[in-house]
Amino acid sequence: QQQVKQSPQSLIVQKGGISIINCAYENTAFDYFPWYQQFPGKGPALLIAIRPDVSEKKEGRFTISFNKSAKQFSLHIMDSQPGDSATYFCAASYSGGYQKVTFGTGTKLQVIP
Amino acid sequence: NAGVTQTPKFRVLKTGQSMTLLCAQDMNHEYMYWYRQDPGMGLRLIHYSVGEGTTAKGEVPDGYNVSRLKKQNFLLGLESAAPSQTSVYFCASSSRASNTEAFFGQGTRLTVV
Numbered sequence: 001q002q003q004v005k006q007s008p009q010s011l012i013v014q015k016g017g018i019s020i021i022n023c024a025y026e027n028t029a030f031d032y033f034p035w036y037q038q039f040p041g042k043g044p045a046l047l048i049a050i051r052p053d054v055s056e057k058k059e060g061r062f063t064i065s066f067n068k069s070a071k072q073f074s075l076h077i078m079d080s081q082p083g084d085s086a087t088y089f090c091a092a093s094y095s096g097g098y099q100k101v102t103f104g105t106g107t108k109l110q111v112i113p
Numbered sequence: 114n115a116g117v118t119q120t121p122k123f124r125v126l127k128t129g130q131s132m133t134l135l136c137a138q139d140m141n142h143e144y145m146y147w148y149r150q151d152p153g154m155g156l157r158l159i160h161y162s163v164g165e166g167t168t169a170k171g172e173v174p175d176g177y178n179v180s181r182l183k184k185q186n187f188l189l190g191l192e193s194a195a196p197s198q199t200s201v202y203f204c205a206s207s208s209r210a211s212n213t214e215a216f217f218g219q220g221t222r223l224t225v226v
Binding site for chain 1: 117148153155157158203216218
């Protein structure tokens with residue numbers, strides 16, 4: 001049972017372009033939506049996160065857009081750079097006695113010069 | 114500050130052999146997790162722990178056992194390795210207080226032949 005669906009599986013963007021990765025979730029109890037960035041040979045690391053009480057969060061070139069009614073959220077990378085080439089995972093979790101994060105299947109982004 | 118450290122980084126096992134993966138964190142986190150990462154399937158939770166001496170099953174626990182005898186360590190055991198357990202394994206930890214970011218180790222690449 002996949003609770004977080006992510007697309008596309010891979011993405012090629014030219015340097016300076018906008019990269020967009022989409023995710024959809026099913027469980028309305030989720031209240032925390034992080035994005036993780038993973039470089040080859042490394043573990044995932046938190047990139048940016050949003051809670052459902054806001055529709056957008058921006059940190060530098062990275063923006064999360066959140067649509068609570070549609071149960072969708074997306075990551076936008078503005079002015080994409082070759083150094084952004086990595087695998088991106090969306091995720092969702094809910095507050096409670098413990099944290100258990102459900103991850104999407106990942107998007108491999110390649111930014112070409 | 115080491116964060117989350119996994120050992121070993123690489124291992125090749127023969128079918129039926131056993132091994133233990135060690136995860137150590139120095140952030141005094143209450144929660145620890147073991148994930149496996151397979152192409153196109155994202156990160157899937159194997160087992161997790163909400164505190165010393167407690168463990169619980171995740172999404173894909175079959176064929177694995179875990180122990181958390183000390184707060185800083187979380188061990189993942191394979192009693193009789195199978196080729197289907199060929200994967201990259203990640204350990205992660207998070208604070209109960211923040212209930213937000215999970216910190217990952219660099220992964221263990223395991224091949225079962």
